[in-house]
Amino acid sequence: MSSHQQKSLHGKVALVTGSARRIGRESALLLASEGAHVVVHAKTSRDEIDAVADEIRAVGGSASTALADITDESQAQGLVDEIVAAHGRLDILVNNAAIRRxxxxAQISLAAWREINSVIVEGAFLVTRAAIPHMVRHGFGRIVTIGGVSAHSGVFHRVHVATAKAALVGFTKALAVEFGEHGITANLVVPGRIGGNRSATSGAGGAFPGGGHLLVGHEGEPRNVAEFVRILALPAGSFTSGQTIHVNGGMYLP
Structure with a gap:
């Protein structure tokens, strides 16, 4: 048996939405390092997702890429349909795509409110709804959704984002309850302050009560969060479901 076949996620197929950069990118790299075939996704960033897939393949991993607007019902369904047509299954879904304006x-327009919710909540719903039947059919599934600390601590100037991220808590718990008997787990990983370059849709990082004090004294890195995505996808994470897992350096204490 080859070293690749000995890896825990060999034979599994993973989709990481919004994986051109930061937490999504690191999650794709780590899942691939465990033997999964990873579909690297973005809405429009073709060059960036190609670079991530090339990075995975350069170290012997397996990856492909897909462009889709997951807020569009037909594109979200088509994204999953294409993955299953190409690989026969979809085992791991990481709902990471988000915008955080x-x-x-008082200045949030209804259009802006709906834009945030369409990506964070409706996007996760549409892709998960498309993926669930395939997980049920194989009796195995790992759904990991990326939340936001703003939904738990409060935040200035991001009421729309905090509301959307809060919805993911109930989304995750309900999925865990409804599909646990089919071998499917669902969990929410909630990052705190994560350093590095942010995309144009991420804002400056959010202003939190008390300044968002970090007990560990420094911001995290995307990989700190992605490590928990990896754990939840591995056999070691099989007994964890319906949970909200905070990865925030002590910024927020539940």
Whole structure:
């Protein structure tokens, strides 16, 4: 048996939405390092997802890429359909795609409110709904959704983001309850302050009560969060479901 076949996720297929950069990118790299075939996804960033897939393949991993607007029902369904047509299955779904704009509450338009919720909540719903039947059919599934500390601690100028991220808590718990008997787990990983370059849709990082004090004294890195995505996808994570897992350096204490 080859070393690749000995890896824990050999034979599994994973989709990481919004995986051109940061937490999504690191999650794709780590899942691939465990033997999964990873579909690297973005809405429009073709060059960036190609670079991530090339990085995976350069170290012997398996990856492909896909562009899709997951807020569009037909594109979300088509994304999953294409993966299953190519690989026969979809075992691991990481709902990472998000936008995190900063706007004072009184200035948030209805269009902006709906834009945030369409990506964070409806996008996760549409892709998960498309993926679930295939997980049920194989009696195995790992759904990991990326939350936001703003939903738990409160935040300035991100009421729309905090509301959308809070919805993911109930989303995760309900999935865990409904599909646990089919061998499917669902968990929410909640990052705190994560350093590095942010995308144009991420804002400045959010202003939190008390300044968002970190007990460990420094911001985290995308890989700190991605490590928990990896754990939840591995056999070691099989007894964890319906949980909200905070990875925030002590910024927020539940």
């Amino acid at each position: 900063e706007t004072p509450f």
